[in-house]
Amino acid sequence: ALRERPFAIRRAGDILTGSIDRLVVFQEGGKPVAADIIDFKTDDIPAGDAPALQAKIDFYTPQIEAYRQAVSQLLSLPKEKIAARLAFLGLGRVEALAAAASK
Numbered sequence: 001a002l003r004e005r006p007f008a009i010r011r012a013g014d015i016l017t018g019s020i021d022r023l024v025v026f027q028e029g030g031k032p033v034a035a036d037i038i039d040f041k042t043d044d045i046p047a048g049d050a051p052a053l054q055a056k057i058d059f060y061t062p063q064i065e066a067y068r069q070a071v072s073q074l075l076s077l078p079k080e081k082i083a084a085r086l087a088f089l090g091l092g093r094v095e096a097l098a099a100a101a102s103k
Contacts, residue, residue: 001023001024003021003022004019004020005020005022006019007019007020007070007071007074009069011069016069018063018067018070020067020071021038021039021040022037022038022039022040023035023036023037023038023071024036024038025075032075032077033077033081034081034082034083035071035075035077035081035083036082036083036084036085037067037068037082037084037085038084038085038094039063039067039085039087040089041056041060041086041087042090043056043088043090045090045091056086057086057095064084064086064097065084065099068082068099079099080099082099083096084097084099
């Protein structure tokens, strides 16, 4: 597992930079075959407030999709092979994010 994995990629003519909190890379024969992105969040969300949790998931989804694109480019993996999760530390809850449909 890689912690605070920085990246810089080209996207739509721009440079996208960031840092992934935790990146787990699964390999077979020394070649990446899948990956798991885990992003830690410290937002204060009241326990049991499903709408507030969903609002935060919706808010962070574009960021996670950018991370998924970066990992896809860096590791030459299809996005479908890259899992992504938000770990809400205050709630002690982890939410998996499905990959966005390709355009």
